[in-house]
Amino acid sequence: MPVSPLADHVIQLAYDPGISPKGGGLPGLAVLKNIVNSINLFGIIAAVGALAVSLAVWAWGHHTGGHQAEATGKKGATVAAGAALGLGAANGAVAFFSALGAQVH
Template identity: 50%
Template structure:
């Protein structure tokens, strides 16, 4: 048995026993409220971006300006992707937190 295998065995079995808790620091409710408000602002921005992008796409397509029409399509995809990520932020973080806890 080498020193390296003994060290790896000791590190793997050393569990500090730390887990997330909600009463460790004061002000967690305020931070949650702020993050929720930021999510709301982000979703409102995605809706505005989607509306503007659809208008640009439609007007540019109607006038034959395919460069701007392409930019409008890209804006629609970006706004939809942003809304998807913001809406799924809790699930995404919970998923990766579960993966990290399983290591």
């Protein structure tokens, strides 16, 4: 009995290619990890600098009555803190969603 074109298409969609992440398959993986770690560290250092500058602008604006500088300092401090949170949580977030995605069948 011939299979309908729709059923054949559904069977192709359900095909499991059997691919999963595996370390050591390509040369340069250690170098790539080192580069990404360095970029993450650079970002964290930049966030520390941005936070320090933003807090200084916030304090300067507060003490001089510059409401625009105060608001800009608050905004910069919030963004720098959020960036530090994101950079610090990046590895854990990717690991979490990768494990979550591996559970999909």
